[in-house]
Amino acid sequence: MEIWYGAEQVPAALRDPDGPGSIVTVGVFDGVHRGHQAILGRVVERARREAGTDGRRPRAIALTFDPHPAVVHRPETRLPMITSLADRLESLAATGLDAVLVVHYTLAFAEQGPEEFVRDWLEDLLGARAIVVGDDVRFGRGNCGDANTLRQIGQVDGIDVEIVADVVAPSGRRWSSTWVRELLEAGDMRGAAAVLGHVHRLRGTVIRGHRRGREFGFPTANLDAATAGVVPPDGVYAGWLVRSPEAGVVGGVATGEERLPAAISIGTNPTFDDVPDRTVEAHVLGRADLNLYGEVVVIELVERLRPMLAFDGLEPLLVQMRQDVRDIAAVLGVPEPEPIRPEDVTAL
Numbered sequence: 001m002e003i004w005y006g007a008e009q010v011p012a013a014l015r016d017p018d019g020p021g022s023i024v025t026v027g028v029f030d031g032v033h034r035g036h037q038a039i040l041g042r043v044v045e046r047a048r049r050e051a052g053t054d055g056r057r058p059r060a061i062a063l064t065f066d067p068h069p070a071v072v073h074r075p076e077t078r079l080p081m082i083t084s085l086a087d088r089l090e091s092l093a094a095t096g097l098d099a100v101l102v103v104h105y106t107l108a109f110a111e112q113g114p115e116e117f118v119r120d121w122l123e124d125l126l127g128a129r130a131i132v133v134g135d136d137v138r139f140g141r142g143n144c145g146d147a148n149t150l151r152q153i154g155q156v157d158g159i160d161v162e163i164v165a166d167v168v169a170p171s172g173r174r175w176s177s178t179w180v181r182e183l184l185e186a187g188d189m190r191g192a193a194a195v196l197g198h199v200h201r202l203r204g205t206v207i208r209g210h211r212r213g214r215e216f217g218f219p220t221a222n223l224d225a226a227t228a229g230v231v232p233p234d235g236v237y238a239g240w241l242v243r244s245p246e247a248g249v250v251g252g253v254a255t256g257e258e259r260l261p262a263a264i265s266i267g268t269n270p271t272f273d274d275v276p277d278r279t280v281e282a283h284v285l286g287r288a289d290l291n292l293y294g295e296v297v298v299i300e301l302v303e304r305l306r307p308m309l310a311f312d313g314l315e316p317l318l319v320q321m322r323q324d325v326r327d328i329a330a331v332l333g334v335p336e337p338e339p340i341r342p343e344d345v346t347a348l
Contacts, residue, residue: 001093004101007125014059014127021127022059022098023047026139028177029064031082032091034197035134035175038167043132044096046162050129058129059098063121064088065105072105080230082180082196084203087229087298091198101126114145118153130160137163169195187233187304199239202229202280202299206292209279217340218321220265220281221292223299231280232301234267234308236324238331241282242298260284261334263324264299267308285325286337288345303331 004010014022023046029036040062047060066085070077083091085102092100103109103121112120117140122128131150139145147163154161166174173179175195183192184200193199202223209222221241243258262282282299284290305327311317322339329336 001089001097002099003089004099006102006104007121010101010125015124016127019127020052020056020058021129022061023050023130023132024061024063024122024126024128025132026063026122027133027137028068029062029088029092030068030177031180031196032088032095033175033177033180033195034169035167037095037197038175039132039134039164040092040095040097042162042164046130046132047098060096061099061101061126062092062097063101063103063126064092065103067105069105069110072107073110082177082184082230083201084229087201087203111141114140114149115153116140117145118150119157123157123159128159130162132162132164135163135165181230184230184232187235189232189237189301189303193302199300199302200230200232201242202231202301203296204229204280204299206295206297208293209281217288217342217345218263218283219288219290219340219345220283221290221297223280223282223297224277231266231278232304234278235265236305236308237264237266237301238262238303238305238328239264239282240300240302240332241284242300243292244296244298259300260287260290261329261332262299263321263328264301265308283325285329285334286340288340291346305331 013019023043025039025043027036027039029040032040043062044060047058051057068079068081070079081088089100089102118131122131131154133147133150135147137145137147137150140149151161151163153159168174180192180195180200183189183195189200204223206221207224209220239262241260241262243260262284265281265283266278268278280299282297305324309320311320326336
């Protein structure tokens with residue numbers, strides 16, 4: 001999938017009036033949940049089906065925004081993105097899109113009227129032959145444009161407009177980013193995964209922590225919770241630490257994405273009084289040799305096992321940590337690892 005960061009990166013060939021053009025959708029797509037996937041899937045389906053007599057087909061394209069418009073219009077609003085931009089793009093690529101245009105959202109950009117936005121960005125820039133959106137679409141100055149506005153513009157300009165009706169869960173509730181945030185705030189990782197269609201992910205650079213875990217036989221990779229994305233409540237979670245293909249290289253050849261079972265701790269660690277800020281720490285089960293400092297990793301959160309607890313001393317904490325490892329191995333369906341001796345830890 002191609003990624004264009006700004007209008008200047010969009011290929012001029014898309015604007016060829018004799019070319020196949022594109023099938024376009026537009027939205028923030030925060031989390032790329034099941035509702036988004038229904039719309040994006042329709043874009044891809046149409047692009048693959050509507051090939052011309054010359055065999056060329058339109059390109060399936062999504063226009064998305066960064067940062068979130070709500071944060072730009074209401075800076076005081078606390079609205080962390082469900083996923084980082086990198087993870088959003090990765091999830092968009094998984095739908096089969098040909099390209100994504102990332103538009104830097106500003107107040108000046110928001111001043112465009114509905115007709116100006118559709119004609120300048122979707123028709124003229126992206127060569128839209130058809131536009132596919134959900135029935136809750138809003139666009140243009142003050143969000144004054146809606147599905148009916150888009151239909152009217154399409155009729156005048158000869159652009160096919162397809163409005164996808166709300167896609168709802170078996171419970172009858174509409175799939176939405178708001179629902180995902182509610183579940184994440186409650187620590188319901190399996191519920192969030194059901195709405196997202198995939199497990200919730202945090203992404204960040206591994207930073208140096210207090211290095212206390214390695215002294216106990218539980219070395220951890222530490223992420224700054226403030227920069228990781230939507231971080232669920234404090235507690236201990238079962239999940240996976242995912243390294244990028246670039247991280248696994250043998251003989252100059254990428255070995256592919258590496259997914260490692262992990263015990264994940266989120267919070268300030270109340271047993272000790274020297275961790276004032278929330279952190280995300282991942283202990284890879286059975287591994288004492290991982291040197292991850294400076295590496296960008298993904299943390300996948302599968303299930304919350306328990307809240308963060310304060311223990312009366314080190315030994316009760318270690319007993320609980322060993323039990324956590326056993327429980328997490330069972331949740332993830334992996335063998336229970338042998339305990340790691342502190343003297344065997346070679347991670348920096």
